[in-house]
Amino acid sequence: xxxxxxxxxxxxxxxxxxxxxxxxxxxxxxxxxxxxxxxxxxxxxxxxxxxxxxxxxxxxxxxxxxxxxxxxxxxxxxxxxxxxxxxxxxxxxxxxxxxxxxxxxxxxxxxxxxxxxxxxxxxxxxxxxxxxx
Amino acid sequence: xxxxxxxxxxxxxxxxxxxxxxxxxxxxxxxxxxxxxxxxxxxxxxxxxxxxxxxxxxxxxxxxxxxxxxxxxxxxxxxxxxxxxxxxxxxxxxxxxxxxxxxxxxxxxxxxxxxxxxxxxxxxxxxxxxxxxxxxxxxxxxx
Numbered sequence: 001x002x003x004x005x006x007x008x009x010x011x012x013x014x015x016x017x018x019x020x021x022x023x024x025x026x027x028x029x030x031x032x033x034x035x036x037x038x039x040x041x042x043x044x045x046x047x048x049x050x051x052x053x054x055x056x057x058x059x060x061x062x063x064x065x066x067x068x069x070x071x072x073x074x075x076x077x078x079x080x081x082x083x084x085x086x087x088x089x090x091x092x093x094x095x096x097x098x099x100x101x102x103x104x105x106x107x108x109x110x111x112x113x114x115x116x117x118x119x120x121x122x123x124x125x126x127x128x129x130x131x132x133x
Numbered sequence: 134x135x136x137x138x139x140x141x142x143x144x145x146x147x148x149x150x151x152x153x154x155x156x157x158x159x160x161x162x163x164x165x166x167x168x169x170x171x172x173x174x175x176x177x178x179x180x181x182x183x184x185x186x187x188x189x190x191x192x193x194x195x196x197x198x199x200x201x202x203x204x205x206x207x208x209x210x211x212x213x214x215x216x217x218x219x220x221x222x223x224x225x226x227x228x229x230x231x232x233x234x235x236x237x238x239x240x241x242x243x244x245x246x247x248x249x250x251x252x253x254x255x256x257x258x259x260x261x262x263x264x265x266x267x268x269x270x271x272x273x274x275x276x
Contacts, residue, residue, distance in 0.1 A: 013159060021157075028150075028157035030181030032189070033201050045202030046272065054206040055178045059158030062174040071164035071216075077174040078210040128174075 010094040051084035064093035076129040207266035241271035
């Protein structure tokens with residue numbers, strides 16, 4: 001596979017996020033903060049209701065990346081959390097190659113990554129380095 | 134700068150956990166199933182089970198002085214020398230790299246805690262790093 005600077009991809013990974021996804025991610029990750037599954041707790045904290053674990057959404061962005069560029073090729077994966085993902089929202093992932101270069105005897109690509117909802121509101125911005133195999 | 138070291142702990146990359154985690158992040162690739170499965174890039178988030186022996190580790194957060202209602206995840210980064218695979222038995226060492234406060238637009242006064250975990254394989258080689266920023270806010274951070 002060859003990758004060029006400027007190569008882009010966008011996938012809608014989830015049409016409508018639902019709470020079962022937060023519960024499954026809580027079990028898989030061990031992040032049981034009740035703010036993500038207990039509405040009373042989330043409201044007592046001043047939120048309108050539960051929202052996704054940031055690392056659930058980041059994990060879905062990771063799935064987008066590895067579906068595209070390979071399961072064993074990620075050398076770096078960084079996410080910055082900008083806004084909560086609420087039940088019913090979409091998870092739209094996009095990436096763009098910003099640099100292709102040689103390092104440690106392998107060809108690597110740097111990418112900018114982003115998660116938005118269906119209206120284009122940003123939830124995560126991120127970046128990654130992958131080996132181009 | 135602070136450099137608070139936490140106790141190191143063993144973290145085994147297990148077949149069932151890798152498959153479970155992959156499904157939880159909506160990853161249907163067969164690369165995450167089986168005895169030689171590769172771990173998804175955010176998989177180190179699942180090490181909570183190994184860090185704490187308490188049945189309800191979410192309560193540890195309270196004991197560490199963070200209010201669960203006011204904790205946000207700011208940033209997370211993973212760096213890999215090589216991908217993690219089922220069968221890896223890693224030693225994880227975590228330390229707090231930095232703590233600082235600033236005024237935020239969304240959540241009032243915000244305290245930032247930057248921590249790093251270093252993963253070594255059985256031969257002592259570093260295979261991965263996880264770096265996270267946790268934010269404690271003084272009010273709900275709705276955008």
